[in-house]
Amino acid sequence: MGSPAPRPRCPLQEQRARWERKRACTARELLETERRYQEQLGLVATYFVGILRAKGTLRPPERQALFGPWELIYGASQELLTYLEGGHWGQGLEGFCPHLELYTQFAANAERSQTTLQEQLKKSKRFRRFIRLQEGRPEFGGLQLQDLLPLPLQRLQQYENLVVALAENTNPNSPDHQQLTRAARLISETSQRVHTIGQKQKNDQHLRRVQALLSGRQAKGLTSGRWFLHQGWLLVVPPRGKPRPRMFFLFSDVLLMAKPRPPLCLLQSGTFACRALYPMAQCQLHRVFGHSGGPCGGLLSLSFPHEKLLLMSTDQEELLRWYHSLTLAISSQKN
Helix, strand or coil, X not given: CCCCCCCCCCHHHHHHHHHHHHHHXXXXXXXXXXXXXXXXXXXXXXXXXXXXHHHCCCCHHHHHHHHCCHHHHHHHHHHHHHHHHCCCHHHHHHHHHHHHXXXXXXXXXXXXXXXXXXXXXXXXXXXXXXXXXXXXXXXXXXXXXXXXXXXXXXHHHXXXXXXXXXXXXXXXXXXXXXXXXXXXXXXXXXXXXXXXXXXXXXXXXXHHHHHHHEECHHHCCCCXXXXXXXXXXXXXXXXXXXCEEEEEEEECCEEEEEEECCCCCHHHCCCEEEEEEEEHHHCEEEEEECCCCCCCCEEEEEEECCEEEEEEEXXXXXXXXXXXXXXXXXXHHHC
């Protein structure tokens, strides 16, 4: 007699089995990466924060500016790991959520932290020697302090990915499903706030750089409160005569056209004089040519109530970047 045919498995049982496999895999990854994360947090807390405090190499305000709430983040990780190692995923992550504000504070301090590190390395020989000595310890495996400082922000992104996956693959009837779902939502909200802080810091850096490139009385405060989108050289095509190269700076609300200062202006060499500001809310944009994707570049037409600009680039990819950036700026003013 032949062996009996295998009984078909219930689809619901198969779904539950898949959930369990994915949950177990995600839980294992969360636990293993948390152990490594806590180890690295502890190295910085012990060999940098703690010894700097004991030796008095940095004054307390400088130490706080450099590390922010590092030790509190370390303590929160220690507490979380205790729960994870005991298999109490929902309880541990729910208890961890009140500490998420530390990550928002850390993100808000990130730019100041990097600035403080570079300033202290530049002006303090004692601090440079200390950093070099600690980074040379075998525990750090060749990593430098500047490589370790972004660690909490990198871990927050990992938290979001792992905890969301853990919640999604937990049976809705499980006792910790609600705890995990709530933790996933709070971690995702914190991650979004941190992302917004990072975007603003990058934008502020761009604005300071652009402001430093602009000279003259008209340039003062031109970048204040704006969002930077793009910059680069374009050729302005006049009704008659040859095209003229101009530097353009695009912000969310205006397009700034600038002309390089002549080399004879020694104090302003390498800077640009503002020649015109064009409001993007009043702009109508068209591609005159440059649709085919060929190598010969193209021409953009920008129409304003009292002026029309024809801007040319010989680089097709750069023209496309300008077209997309200008389109984004115009649409942002209409919303």
